[in-house]
Structure formats: C-alpha cells, structure tokens
Amino acid sequence: MLSTSGLDATFAALADPTRRAILARLLEGEASVLELAEPFAMSQPAVSKHLKVLENAGLITRGRDAQRRPCRIEVEPLSQVNHWLDRYRTLWEAKFQRLDTLLEELKDEEKAMKAEGGNEA
Amino acid sequence: MLSTSGLDATFAALADPTRRAILARLLEGEASVLELAEPFAMSQPAVSKHLKVLENAGLITRGRDAQRRPCRIEVEPLSQVNHWLDRYRTLWEAKFQRLDTLLEELKDEEKAMKAEGGNEA
DNA sequence: CATTTATATAACCTTTTAGTTTTATAACTT
DNA sequence: AAGTTATAAAACTAAAAGGTTATATAAATG
Numbered sequence: 001m002l003s004t005s006g007l008d009a010t011f012a013a014l015a016d017p018t019r020r021a022i023l024a025r026l027l028e029g030e031a032s033v034l035e036l037a038e039p040f041a042m043s044q045p046a047v048s049k050h051l052k053v054l055e056n057a058g059l060i061t062r063g064r065d066a067q068r069r070p071c072r073i074e075v076e077p078l079s080q081v082n083h084w085l086d087r088y089r090t091l092w093e094a095k096f097q098r099l100d101t102l103l104e105e106l107k108d109e110e111k112a113m114k115a116e117g118g119n120e121a
Numbered sequence: 122m123l124s125t126s127g128l129d130a131t132f133a134a135l136a137d138p139t140r141r142a143i144l145a146r147l148l149e150g151e152a153s154v155l156e157l158a159e160p161f162a163m164s165q166p167a168v169s170k171h172l173k174v175l176e177n178a179g180l181i182t183r184g185r186d187a188q189r190r191p192c193r194i195e196v197e198p199l200s201q202v203n204h205w206l207d208r209y210r211t212l213w214e215a216k217f218q219r220l221d222t223l224l225e226e227l228k229d230e231e232k233a234m235k236a237e238g239g240n241e242a
Numbered sequence: 243c244a245t246t247t248a249t250a251t252a253a254c255c256t257t258t259t260a261g262t263t264t265t266a267t268a269a270c271t272t
Numbered sequence: 273a274a275g276t277t278a279t280a281a282a283a284c285t286a287a288a289a290g291g292t293t294a295t296a297t298a299a300a301t302g
Contacts, residue, residue, distance in 0.1 A: 011136035015129055016260085020205075027208065033279060046261055048280060053259090067269050067278040079213040082206055084141075085199060087148065092200040137290085154249060167291055169250060174289090188248040188299050244302085251296070258289070266281070272274085 006058065007084060010077040013057035018042070019050050023059060026073040033069060127179065128205060131198040134178035139163070140171050144180060147194040154190060 013019055022036050037047040051071060054060045058077045062069045134140055143157050158168040172192060175181045179198045183190045 005138060007141070008136055008138060011132050012259095015132035015136055017126060017129060018260095020128070024208065027212075034277090042260090043262065044279075045263085045281080049260070052280090067276095069279065073209075073212070075209065075212040075216055078206065078209045079216075081202070082210070082213070085203055085206070087145065088194075088196065088199045089203070091148075091194070091196040092203070095196055095200075133289095139290095155247090163290090164292065165249075166251080166293085170290075173250090190249065246301075247299085249296100249298085252294085253292100254294105255292075256290090259287085260285100261287100262283100262285075264282085264284105266279100268279080269277085271276075 006077060006080060009057040010059065010081055013053050013059055013077075014081075016050065016053075018047075019054055019059075022047075022050060022054065022071075023073060026060065026071060030063070030070040030072045032065075033071070036071065127198060127201060130178040131180065131202055134174050134180055134198075135202075137171065137174075139168075140175055140180075143168075143171060143175065143192075144194060147181065147192060151184070151191040151193045153186075154192070157192065 014023075018040060021039070025031060025036060025039075033044065033048060033051065036051070037044050040047060051060065051062075054071075055062065058074055060071045061074050062071050064070075135144075139161060142160070146152060146157060146160075154165065154169060154172060157172070158165050161168060172181065172183075175192075176183065179195055181192045182195050183192050185191075
C-alpha cells in the first residue's frame with residue numbers, strides 16, 4: 001500500500017466498483033460489515049478487506065456497537081479529490097461553453113431557415 | 122486493466138503519482154513522450170506504459186508529428202469524476218458550513234469577552 | 243541507403259491486489 | 273460455561289501493476 005500522497009490511496013480505493021458501491025450505500029447511513037456485504041457475491045472476508053482499504057484511505061471510520069463494527073463514510077479524502085480536480089475544472093467548463101455556443105448557433109440557423117422557408121412558401 | 126465502468130479505469134489511472142504529474146504537465150500544452158519522461162527517474166518504456174494507461178482511460182490522446190507522438194490531455198473522464206463526486210458534494214459542504222458556524226460563534230464569544238473586560242476595567 | 247531519433251513491443255521479474263477457505267477473536271445470549 | 277453472532281486474521285492462489293533491459297518499428301536526415 002505505502003501511499004505517498006493521500007490521493008494515491010484515495011484514487012486506488014475508488015478504482016474498485018465494490019468499494020464505490022459501499023461508499024454509495026454508506027451515504028444512506030452507517031452500516032455493519034454484514035449489511036454492507038449482503039449485495040455482493042463474495043465472501044465476508046473479501047468485504048472486510050475492501051473495508052480495510054477504504055479505512056486506510058480515510059474514506060470510512062468504524063465504531064463499535066456490541067459485536068458490530070458500524071462503518072461510516074468520511075468526507076475529507078473526497079473533498080481532497082474535489083480540490084485536486086480544481087486544476088482541471090476550467091477545461092471541461094470551456095468545453096461546455098463551446099458546446100453551448102454551438103447549440104446557440106444551430107438554433108439561430110434553424111430559426112433563419114424557417115423564416116426563409118416561410119417567405120418562399 | 123479490464124475496466125467495467127469508465128470510472129474504474131479513470132480512478133486506477135489517477136492513483137499513480139507519475140500519471141498525475143504527466144496530466145499536470147499536459148495542462149501546459151501538448152508534449153512528446155521524451156519531454157514527458159524527462160522529469161522522471163525511470164526508463165522511456167516505463168513512461169510509455171504510463172501513457173498507455175492514461176490513453177486507455179481516455180485521459181489523453183496522441184497525435185503524430187514526424188517521429189513524435191504528441192500527447193494531449195482529454196477532459197471527459199475528469200468531468201465524469203467530477204460528476205461522480207456530486208453525490209458526495211453535500212457532505213463536505215455541510216462540514217464546511219458547520220466549521221463556518223463554529224468560527225462565527227467563536228468570534229462572537231471573543232467580542233463578548235472583550236466587551237466584558239472593558240466594562241470591568 | 244545507412245544512421246539517427248522517437249516511440250513501441252517483448253520478455254522477464256517482483257510486488258500488490260483481489261479473491262478464496264479455514265481459523266481465531268470478541269461480545270452477546272441462554 | 274457453552275453456544276451463537278459478527279468480524280478479523282492467516283495462509284494460500286491467480287492475476288495485474290509497475291518496473292527493468294533488449295529489440296523492433298517508423299520517420300527524418302546525412
């Protein structure tokens with residue numbers, strides 16, 4: 001594991017669909033290991049391992065409720081991903097801007113065409 | 122590699138610091154493989170492999186300029202990561218909101234303290 | 243056409259990842 | 273104290289990741 005920057009661990013943890021599904025589930029509230037394991041066609045230890053990966057990345061923390069170890073989502077690493085994305089944000093905003101402009105132009109063209117057609121009929 | 126959802130490939134690609142550094146470099150404009158390799162203490166084939174991972178994730182595309190294969194950043198996968206984050210965005214916004222409130226309260230307390238001290242002197 | 247320059251591919255090695263089954267631990271229940 | 277429930281740890285396996293060196297390809301240049 002040995003992750004240099006926290007982002008290494010965070011992105012690696014998020015690269016697995018099982019782990020992303022677990023995070024999505026935790027958005028609805030705390031859940032035990034068995035509850036989290038239920039939707040998946042894999043053994044309980046496998047899920048425990050996924051949870052450890054998420055925990056090591058700081059994406060979840062675990063409490064104690066009798067035998068259960070309820071997991072809860074932690075937001076900090078996700079916030080860091082969001083912050084990392086900032087550098088690139090202008091890129092897709094520019095793209096959407098260009099797309100908007102293009103659509104605007106198409107609409108204008110269509111309008112012009114209709115007007116022309118109407119006159120000629 | 123074999124990535125189900127595009128996010129699998131994207132997050133996996135972003136999990137490596139070398140690859141994130143390459144993307145950051147490409148933010149300044151197109152670059153050849155050798156130019157991209159230059160800052161790193163690793164062989165040219167190693168960098169070529171990283172580029173292939175980025176390319177497979179759709180994070181870069183490559184053109185042709187004589188022998189050079191200039192790489193350029195592609196924004197779509199990053200935009201998808203941003204979109205994926207939307208689900209979680211409220212979480213850290215709520216956290217920052219709580220922090221703001223707390224700081225506000227602290228400031229008020231401080232003000233009250235000063236006022237009290239002034240009256241008693 | 244031989245050489246150089248830029249990049250990709252092949253073959254290999256080591257470490258990590260993601261899963262398995264089996265076993266241990268921890269806490270509650272009877 | 274014995275049994276049950278929830279979770280973790282151990283030992284193993286197969287595949288993938290990330291690197292290496294050596295070699296091949298593609299395009300320009302002398």
